[in-house]
Amino acid sequence: MESTRQKKISRQLQKDLSEIFQLEGRTLFSTSFVSVTVVRVSPDLSVARAYLSVFGVENKEELLAEINHMAYYLRKKLAARVRNQMRKVPDLKFFLDDSVDYAQNIESLLND
Secondary structure, three states: OOOHHHHHHHHHHHHHHHHHHHHHHHHHHOOOEEEEEEEEEOOOOOEEEEEEEEEOOOOHHHHHHHHHHOHHHHHHHHHHHHOOOOOOOOEEEEEEOOHHHHHHHHHHHHHO
16 A cells, blocks of 8 residues: 555656656657656655556557666656655656557457
């Protein structure tokens, strides 16, 4: 069960990461659209797991590997935004959120 502090930090990180991807997504990932759906923070606040929805790209796994490779750069950008609210910015780990694909699959099965 998440504490109130974990929930607040998760929401803040999700908001800031979303803005970073929105502002710099075109330069970092060219044609794809990346959306941050959920951020979960570990109890000791040292690791943040960000779940991403990716649109406009064929190979999502390749893009996810590229994003994980740039995690240090994204963490520095995030640190610049939250430096007054947090002492230490958690390490970022990115994962694909396939809930949209799953919902589309269920919808297509129901329509058939």
